[in-house]
Amino acid sequence: MAKEKIVLAYSGGLDTSVILKWLKETYDAEIIAFTADIGQKDELDGLEEKALATGASKIYIDDLRAEFAKDFINPMFQAGALYEGQYLLGTSIARPLIAKRMVEIARAEGATAIAHGATGKGNDQVRFELTAAALAPELSVIAPWRLEQFREEFPGRAEMIAYAEKHNIPVTASAAKPYSTDRNLLHISFESGMLEDPWFDAAADDNKGMYVLSVAPEDAPDQAEYIELEFAAGDCVAINGTKLSPLEVMETLNEIGGKHGIGRVDMVENRFVGMKSRGVYETPGGTILFTAHRKMESLTMDRDVMHLRDSLITKYASLVYNGFWFAPERLAIQALVSESQKNVSGTVRLKLYKGNVMGAGVKSPVSLYNPDIATMEADPTKAYDQGDATGFIRLNALRLKVGSGVEQNAKK
Template identity: 45%
Template sequence: MGRAERVVLAYSGGVDTTVCIPYLKHEFGVKEVITLAADLGQGEDLEAIRAKALTAGAAESLVVNATETLVERYAVPAIQANALYENRYPLSTALARPLIAKLLVDAAEQCGADAVAHGCTGKGNDQVRFDVSIGALNPGLKVLAPAREWGMSRGEAIAYGERYGLTFAVKKSSPYSIDYNLLGRSIEAGPLEDPWNEPLEEVFAMTAAIADTPDTPEYVELGFIAGVPTSLNGQDLSVLEILKQLNTIAGRHGVGRIDMIENRLVGIKSREIYEAPALLVLIAAHRDLESLTLTADVTQYKRGIEESYSRLVYNGLWYSPLKAALDAFIHQTQAQVSGTVRVKLHKGSAQIVGRRSEQALYSEALATYGSSDQFDHRAAEGFIYVWGLPTRVWSEQLRQDQ
């Protein structure tokens, strides 16, 4: 790989990405490092992060507010896809990576940079998500990954930064590795690396411990139009505001915790803790509304599409032709997915207890066992005869062969 003159670095303000600034300049021969910090609703002081990058030697420090984009262009399609990796993880961190990759590419093109960089290590999924997404968006850009190459421990990285005048307020960092955006938090490392260890309450920030949750259930009503969340408890709101409020409401009841052994793309298993209160509730509500408004064959076929979709997003293939094709299928299914779902939140659970829709395919007149029953029971006998015919023919042939 040739030398890069100007690089846009994905910047979080942490030790690794801060050390990346002098490392890129002194070890990779980069002349100018431009940092880019993305506001994804994580609540950090991004102005302080901007200043920190300049102090560390960045030629320019960019801060981009992309929370609304994360919600509208990445979270909403994932909700419509009922995206749960390995049927558990709602991709709260994975969804942010293709967006950050796009911000890096856009900034590089605007700044005339010939490369982009990130602080991912060689063991995680994020390196794949960044590298593949950047390559899909602009194949001509170089991708630099200093932390994948330098082989330094956290302490050695701090010492390297100090050689170039960097100071770090806390040298003994938390044992946990945490990523946070509006969609959720991911927590790993430290004591969590032993899958037998129960997570301590100190790792959680969005969800209350069950012992601290209200004793009285709380009900929320979520409205959807064409598969998009549009209201909370009867109030029309943006998806962004619904996520914010629902994170607080569901989190108060301890809803949204996930503790799983996850299969990483790089071939290893990792123990992951996630908090995603609003995203999990919205996916559950949306899936339930689909059961009311979609035909059986579409609903059942879509389950396989959802699994493929979740795996593609997890594996960093957001900008892939198969993902685009699945998007088209999912979009087509959503036209009739409108209505309201009522969810009961209590002691860590989110239970769907009601649903209604003007597009409902459910007919009480056909389903009831009461006097208003309109189902033609006499038609069932002929249906069963035809439906079971192949099985009976097979059984008769089997008996003849014995």
């Protein structure tokens, strides 16, 4: 009989390399490795040879960068999503795309299960598996780190390294970088190791080498740089007058932002599984795009529509962070967001300087700002009669006066 097929999310690192071999032996299965190219750069070098040498029967290395930018990053930025006021969700938003493609490969290959190397303490296990549940409920999910047999065999990193050496698995394990990283088109994250101490200063001079996408703000150019971002229906479509695809927008902004030390975040966040964790993030291009998009909305978006959308930001960000990208409630909010973005079009000018992104101008052919109405001088349009504010204030004050009167009477 043909062996069972398992599709494994494979990065080529120590964990997934060991898991690949372990799955093959434990389940006597055919392992199909899958790596999503979502902007890891040179981290993808040599992956095909490494996966096949470790025991994979086949490996898919799919370039998903354009889809990631267009169908995942852009919709999320239109929603203004920001988790706990700081995190631009760089890792969170990548997981549903990876899991979606895993499901497609599993069905094409006739696999019965997918597997991942996410730990039982993290968020990624939830994100992978909720996506699989939404898109392919018939598939089984194997999470080795949650299996007692696997944890007994590999209680620590030393045992995994020994296993790799025993089976001639080509991995590089080193204490030179005592933390873990995750990189994609939107950001790079750093966690665990020395970063588990929240008092540890990741930005100290002797730790500057940790960062990848950005220079330290104090080392950024002494001359400010101005850039212009053009938007159409909520998406950035050009930078400094050059039309660009969503992928090119992110690549260009990452380069510009990194040069100016933009987008570093060091935070303690609340994981979905219940614990707090410390994460350090670099999101240079995303920080610029997020700021520019908000400024474009300020000029072109109806007040109550904006406030309604803003009231959903916390919920939307939590849905992304917790892995509910394909849940009906996220899709419903996205429909409202898409409607809100129809007129978010125009140009934003920004000033970039030593880690800061500052507004330097905004214009739009569909601007809702009318200087004749907003002016402190005489209003030539006669659209606003200042005397009307008397009745407006009186009516809004009515309930406050009534409430205050009730409280005063109660004290008598």
